[in-house]
Amino acid sequence: MTVLVTGGAGFIGSYIVDRLIDCDYEVIVVDNLSYGKKEYVNSNAEFFLVDLATDFEVLKNILTKHEIEEVWHFAACPEVKIGSEDPNKIYKDNILATHNLLEAMRVAEVDKIVFASTSTVYGEAKVIPTPEDYPTFPISVYGASKVACEAMICAYCHTFDMRAWIYRFANVIGKRSTHGVIYDFILKLKKNPKELLILGDGEQNKSYIYISDCIDAIFYGLMSKNQVNVLNIGSEDQVKVKRIAEIVSEEMGLNPVFKFTGGRRGWVGDVPVMLLSIEKLKSLGWRPKYNSEEAVRLATRDLLKAMGGKSR
DSSP: OEEEEETTTSHHHHHHHHHHHHTTOEEEEEEOOSSOOGGGSOTTSEEEEOOTTTOHHHHHHHHHHTTOOEEEEOOSOOOTTHHHHOHHHHIIIIIIHHHHHHHHHHHHTOOEEEEEEEGGGGOSOSSSSBOTTSOOOOSSHHHHHHHHHHHHHHHHHHHHTOEEEEEEEOEEESTTOOSSHHHHHHHHHHHOTTEEEESTTSOOEEOEEEHHHHHHHHHHHTTOOSSEEEEEEOOSSOEEHHHHHHHHHHHTTOOOEEEEOOSSOSSTTOOSEEOBOOHHHHTTTOOOSSOHHHHHHHHHHHHHHHTTOOOO
């Protein structure tokens, strides 16, 4: 089978490509390298530099020429914070890109899509852990863009007889990540080992999942056989931002003074408390191997090694 992976040079997308190739799929990667890195692309995959928002004809020709049978859509603007700074970028990279991809799939008669969504679609959920049937009321432009993408995918499935697997991720962390709280803390501490500025009050309490657990969960989820399958992916516990700061400091052998910007949120649109229900995936036989703290420590070691640092 030949599979197209959008965003296959990015953090999660590149691991998806690796796993698909390990499973003997032929893999075509398209990425505009805005957030991904070419060196992350598996050497056994064929790579095309494509911007989904602007290169519709190129995308359509790739789907047709290579006889793509299913699409794994992991291309997107990956940072929630950008939505409050540049909403147009979120629209272009998330909503317009997804629309063009779905249209190209329709024309090329590709009828299966796997989509990377997010826990931010739920906004500030009042039910914790939050199940998949909880209403989507995002408080960020990023979360809203993912709701829009989910809705378009659902509509295309029912209108044009497609099938979809939509995964709502908690915070996915590990090697190859190029943003996020752990990455930011490491950069800050490299610049100033004596002090660490933490956005918000440090009490933000969220679920974190290690990249290998996430990839395993995605492939387990394919056993769900509905026309549109929506599945949460996360760990079963939470860790506070202040504790993440402590773990990163420990792994770097540092004892900095923590300072806080204050307030419940780290940035506009930040959801201070997040924990997803993963009962649907557990019913398919999947369990995370690592809890949130373990994932944070593993990811810190990964990133320190990748960034030329070292753990204590």
